[in-house]
Amino acid sequence: MVEDMMINKIKKTLYKILIISGIFFGSHVLFVDAKELDFGGAQKNIQLNDNGVVYETTTNSQTVSDFIKEHKIEIFEKDVVLPEKNEKIFSGTNIIILRAKKLSIKEGGDVKTIYTFRNTVEEAIWENRDIKFDEDDISKPVRNSNIKGGETIVITHVLIKEETKNLDIDFKTISNEDDSLGWRVKKVTKKGEKGQKEIKYKVVYNDGKEISRKILESNIVKEPVNEVVTQGTMVKVGKVHTGAASWYAWTGTLAAANPWLPMGSYVRVTNKANGKQVIVKINDRGPFGPGRIIDLDKVAFAQIASVGAGVIDVKMEVITN
Incomplete structure (x- = not known):
């Protein structure tokens, strides 16, 4: 009887030990989530991933917020912290901080500020639905440029x-x-x-x-x-005169001076040396030198001879039509 009582006492003690050790009666394992246990201020091993930079550290903090304060980590308004700040932490907890990148977007005459967690210019722009950025549009820096934050991105809208x-x-x-x-x-x-x-x-x-x-x-x-x-080329001529022709700079037109022909009349002047002809209008008086019958405007003279010749032998025909 006493022996039976001793055996039962040993069984009860062993049962308690097995339960505490996480082993359920019948050799089944009983797993207990660490989050269900409250270790209070016990030291914990924590992995911190601050925007891709990973640290291994220890802490006595009980929440994410306490951990951030303990390690004096600066969190900005648009940054994201995982788990949330009010969540409890346990040994082995991974705390992730995603740093929002502040960018200035210059579009036309407007400048706006955006925040992004993306890595390239194109991803950051496309993430923001308020910004139109089509396939042909141009950005400076270019689309695939990596961004660190603080950049000014200029968008040029291209229409083809x-x-x-x-x-x-x-x-x-x-x-x-x-x-x-x-x-x-x-x-x-x-x-x-x-x-x-x-x-x-x-x-x-x-x-x-x-x-x-x-x-x-x-x-x-x-x-x-x-x-x-x-x-028309038909010219009717009347009286014919021969003599010397000189030139002078006067009106810069097909005009000439003659001592006796009526003002406004026309004559055809032929260079006897080469047969070249020019028709001119009489609008001035002269020349009065011996043997000279007409003084051609420089422009008219150049059509029948080199102005360097000075004086040439000509035939002058009075035009009647």
Whole structure:
């Protein structure tokens, strides 16, 4: 009887030991979550990941917030702490701090501040839905640049589109002569018409300002029609004079001075040495030297001789039509 009582007492003691040791009766393991146990101010091993930099440390703090204060870790408004600050910590807890990167975004004439946990310019911009950033848009720094925080990112909105314009094609003027028409007659015998071509451009705009225009194709819609101008060449002459011709700078036109012909009359002057001719209008008096019959304006003289010649032998015909 006493032996039975002793055996039962030993069993009860062993049972308690097994329970405390985490072993359930029947050789089954009983796992207990450390978070269910309160170790109070016991020292704990903690791993801190501060924005990718990992530290191994110990602490007596009971919450994440206490740990941050104990180690004097500066947390900014937009930073994220995991677990949350009011969570209890235990030995083996991993505390992660994600540092928000502050960026200035310059878009057009506006500048805005954003915060991001992303690593590249493109990721940071796309994360913010208030910023439009299409495939053709340009950023400075470039899209795949890594960001550390504090940078100013300039966004240029690029618009690429095709434009079509119709442009006029100028016609050419063709001159011909008609000896049946008086020398003063000049008329359009065939009216010219402008042509038209269609041009397709690739146009690039940066923030609404055109920066390039490239022709993709050009097609003539209508060919231009050349204009024909006919100049009369028939000259009727009266009295013929021969003598010397000199020159002087006067009006810079096809004009000349003569001692006796009526003002406003016309004469045809021929250089006897080369046969070149020019028609001039008498608008001045002179020359009065011996043997000289006409003083040509420098412009007119240059059409029939070198001005370096000074004086040449000419035939002067009075024009009657």
